[in-house]
Amino acid sequence: MADLDLAPSALTDGGTWRFPTSEPLRLDSGGVIEGLEVAYQTYGRLNADRSNAVLVCHALTGDQHVASPHPVTGKPGWWLRLVGPGKPLDPERHFIICSNVIGGCMGSTGPASINPATGKPWALSFPVITIADMVRAQAMLVSALEVETLFAVVGGSMGGMQVQQWAVDYPERLASAVIIASASRHSAQNIAFHEVGRQAIMADPDWRGGAYADHGTRPEKGLAVARMAAHITYLSEPALQRKFGRELQRDGLSWGFDADFQVESYLRHQGASFVDRFDANSYLYITRAMDYFDIAASHGGVLASAFTRARHMRFCVLSFTSDWLYPTTENRHIVRALTAAGCRVAFVEIESDKGHDAFLLDEPVMDAALTGFLGSVERERGLA
Amino acid sequence: MADLDLAPSALTDGGTWRFPTSEPLRLDSGGVIEGLEVAYQTYGRLNADRSNAVLVCHALTGDQHVASPHPVTGKPGWWLRLVGPGKPLDPERHFIICSNVIGGCMGSTGPASINPATGKPWALSFPVITIADMVRAQAMLVSALEVETLFAVVGGSMGGMQVQQWAVDYPERLASAVIIASASRHSAQNIAFHEVGRQAIMADPDWRGGAYADHGTRPEKGLAVARMAAHITYLSEPALQRKFGRELQRDGLSWGFDADFQVESYLRHQGASFVDRFDANSYLYITRAMDYFDIAASHGGVLASAFTRARHMRFCVLSFTSDWLYPTTENRHIVRALTAAGCRVAFVEIESDKGHDAFLLDEPVMDAALTGFLGSVERERGLA
Known part of the structure; x- marks a missing residue:
């Protein structure tokens, strides 16, 4: 599969964006991270009216190498199924951005980074972060890449949590959102x-x-x-x-x-x-960030209230029948809240025995659903 | 609950049975354990014709203290729900035996025991054992207690594995068997x-x-x-x-x-x-013994073949709807095989949201099923 990996973007081949200390990341905990670094990859070109940018959000152990080889393992990009020529996310048409979450270990600021204040690794002095903090750093990166509005934000599992948080915190910067095999809050299990x-x-x-x-x-x-x-x-x-x-x-x-x-x-x-x-x-x-995730909690306990500013957006929610980590019931909960908030939602429960990992694996129904959904949004936006 | 714990049996208050080296335990691995010790408890009295003995088999982390306080923690017996006056297993009517499995750590020979050959703890030089080895040691104990035939063998989880193994290896010594929340072989998960x-x-x-x-x-x-x-x-x-x-x-x-x-x-x-x-x-x-457990494997891959010598016995199989460790499908598999072998089987799937642990908890439907089943066997045997 390695030969399917994409060439770096013609616009920017990604790397690490270093924010000046004058632009710190403000955290939910009350702390700040100064000298924030966000490692990212891009594929495809931003079009003239800057309307074709897509952000892909990765899961717990994922990274920015969504469609290019992993620098340590040499393995192909983790979502080549969905990102590539003729795929739902196509660098011929889309400008695809994927960044390593803060707290991660693939180049973005995290506990293994050097704390500029001490010259030593942060380790446990690194502040506890949230999904919203991850998304805030992504929003800073997207702005730095001079993209005001994203055509779509797409992610599975923890990636789907970030997608929801984007819709809550930055709906004005989004046209559509794809949430795959995710949940609006972490269950006790x-x-x-x-x-x-x-x-x-x-x-x-x-x-x-x-x-x-x-x-x-x-x-x-x-x-x-x-x-x-x-x-x-x-x-x-x-x-x-x-x-x-x-x-x-x-x-x-x-x-x-x-x-x-x-x-x-x-x-x-x-x-x-x-x-x-x-x-x-x-x-x-x-x-820890995933465990702390609970969108409704900060909106009076009513999930729909969190999405009222996202009414102009279109959503696609996908779940897999055999996923017991983020089961259909959890995804349906999101669909109900989005519908109650007045958002337009497509929901597909996909028959699969592959469990939660199905979102990373060969699931033609997922590809078809995403192609259909994103194509529809493109036509609506005059992109296709 | 501690006051519900039973007084030791009038016949024998249990303890540790030490078998002479002339009576070694022969293991499935080909090895032998000489100087076998089996720690046990009994409740109630053996009747005159020695027909009211019941063996209770414990689960992975259980022990012989089924209805008496745990000597280390002081907590009440682990199955006081089912063993006690007016309970399905009643020391007024039954002679109830429960022994610590070999390989265990509550007095029966296990890896923490002293290897008589070296004078030091066995540790990893202890032979790998099987469920059938555990049952063979129990059969030796039951014989030592001068009990030829058991009125019933009862167990949940790993205890239910032992019950099945009893029915395969010693059917002539059993009248009935109760298998709760168990499986005939360990799944990949x-x-x-x-x-x-x-x-x-x-x-x-x-x-x-x-x-x-x-x-x-x-x-x-x-x-x-x-x-x-x-x-x-x-x-x-x-x-x-x-x-x-x-x-x-x-x-x-x-x-x-x-x-x-x-x-x-x-x-x-x-x-x-x-x-x-x-x-x-x-x-x-x-x-390890549980992972190795696979009754059909040693009977040509056909589970029913394992039970053909148990046709005179009566079986009761219970499962719980929310048990995902030993789900109803696994228990139904046992029921099908028993039926195919020509055994009489009662099968009850109990609605419960308590998961696998339901077999140890307050489940009145389980109590009622066991009371009914054991009472029926007693009447059939002329015990009631």
Whole structure:
């Protein structure tokens, strides 16, 4: 698939945008981040009237390399299914922007960044951030790229949370929004799974209170366990059964604690490969931002009230039948609130046994829904 | 509830049965355990014709204290709901036996026991055991107590696995069997969650390759993380939402990594209290036995073939609608096989939002089903 990766944008090949200290990021916690850096990629060209820009928002462990190879793993872009020639997001027609969230570890300011005030990594002195803080930094980047209005904001999972937050905080800068396999607030079960991951990381003595960079260690075992637990939640039980069942790694049982079953080996691989590309403190901060996410809470407990300024926008909400992390019920909750707020919403529940990860995988119904929805918005906006 | 705990049996108050080395336990792995010890409790009296004995089989982290206080925690017996005066299992009528599984840590031979050959704890030199090995040890105990035939074998979760294994290996010694919230083989998702728990334990440097007893350490952090991950699977998403939702521990968010949400605090408590009463290596061995469990595999892949010798027996299978660890589909699979084998089976799916843990909780429909089923078997056997 690597040959499908896109060439960098002709306008800008992305990189890291460094904001002057005169333009700090103001956080929900009350803190500020001065000298904010936002790492991003773009694909395609901004058109003459600057009306074809699309922002893609990534999920918990995603990054800005939506359609270009990952610099560490060399793996192809994570959403080549949706971004590319002839795809729903097409660099021939769209100017596609994707940035690493703040708190992340792929170039945007996060706990592994150097705190300019101390000259040392922030580690746990990094302020706790929210989804709204991530979106505020994205809005600063989009302005810096001289884009006033986005044709669409698109994202799955935590990306879908950012899309909702955009519609709440910056509706005047948006024409449409695509929310995939997401939720308007984290459920108790979602918080519980995240807490297990955080405890696994913090239980690793190599974590050293978060200051592992100072000690030359990395809490790799804890982070791997966190990833393994999370990974189970990304797949459905039927998908695990279909892919692995009780198939063994070798002929016969080991009568020990090696990976006897293929599903064990698969999970161990998921854990081991994750630690090569992800920072443990970033995992703490981003999961925390997701747990804190609750749009209705800051709007009198009524989700629809949050979207009243987004009535001019068009929305597309997609869910997958076997997704038990962000199930259809959670997505339908968003659809109801958008409808109650007077927004126009397309909602498609897609039959799939692939679980939450379906949004990253081969789901032709998702492609067709997005092509149809975005094409309709383009025609309405005179873009097509 | 502690005052409901039962007085020890008048016949025997339980304790630890020490088998002579001339009576070793032969294991599925090919190994043997010499000097086997089985810790057990009994309640009620064996009647004159020795026909009223019931064996209760415990789940992964259970023990023999089904209806008497736990010696470490002081908490009441774990199944006082079902065992007691006027309950489905009544010491006025039944002679109730419950033993700690081998591999466990409440007195039966397990990895924390002293290996007589070396004078040191077995640790990882303890042989990997199976559910059938656990049952073989129980059968030895039942014989030692001079009970030839059991009126019933009863168990939930891993206890239900043992019940099935009894029906496969010792049908001639059983009149009836009650299987609650169980499965005839571990699914890929179940194996995956267990593997996360094992990796969490083995990632803890205090585990020391299993030889923590020699080093005076205990892998408490790893075991706590394992318990936290497992505990989520014992509850349903709706139960977590109902019990905790997004309720906070204090007014407002901490903007840090303390337990902000009640569900986090609850999980941390579950992890922390578990390590006081459970041995980490036992957790490895018992989860492994569950993962290896697959009755059909040793019967040509046809589950019904395993039960053909059990046609004289009566079975009761119970499942809970919100149990996603051992869902109704898995229990129905057992019912189908038993029916195909020509056994008489009662099957009740109980509406509950409590998840897998429902079998340990207040579920009047479960009590009624067991009372009815066991009463019917008693009348058929001339016991009532």
